[in-house]
Amino acid sequence: MSLSVWVGRSRYEIGSASFLNSFFSTIYVRLENEDWGSRYPLVMGPFYEGKLAASDSASAQAELEAIRAALACYPPEDIVWDHEDRAAAPPWGASISAHITSLANYFVTSDGKDLIGVLGAAFRDAARTRHDVVIGE
Numbered sequence: 001m002s003l004s005v006w007v008g009r010s011r012y013e014i015g016s017a018s019f020l021n022s023f024f025s026t027i028y029v030r031l032e033n034e035d036w037g038s039r040y041p042l043v044m045g046p047f048y049e050g051k052l053a054a055s056d057s058a059s060a061q062a063e064l065e066a067i068r069a070a071l072a073c074y075p076p077e078d079i080v081w082d083h084e085d086r087a088a089a090p091p092w093g094a095s096i097s098a099h100i101t102s103l104a105n106y107f108v109t110s111d112g113k114d115l116i117g118v119l120g121a122a123f124r125d126a127a128r129t130r131h132d133v134v135i136g137e
Helices: 018-030 045-047 054-073 113-128
Strands: 002-007 010-016 133-136
Touching: 002 113, 010 018, 010 113, 010 133, 018 045, 018 054, 045 133, 054 113, 113 133
Parallel strands: none
Antiparallel strands: 002 010, 002 133
């Protein structure tokens, strides 16, 4: 199953559920000291749960920018594939592109785009159109 983020009728392709879970798991473990939503309450709260209100999208965009900056301090090998199964590893293992230099640019969507950039575009679209951001198929 491939997930996308929807803003009204606009679709932003993400990838597999496990890939998106890895993004949230990495934030939870590496940036929030295993205290879910403590630093990034919008991204790790309503957005993680599947629906971010358009009225919160600008603030969520600011959280994304802070997440990118914080993830830049971690090497790619610090990826957390699943916070509930720390032994789990990405299906590609350690075989990643040479341009991936930190966790800030580790997450690439199934259509080859930077995940944080894609989410940022969706959040900006939501603020502009006043449509909620919804995770779905």
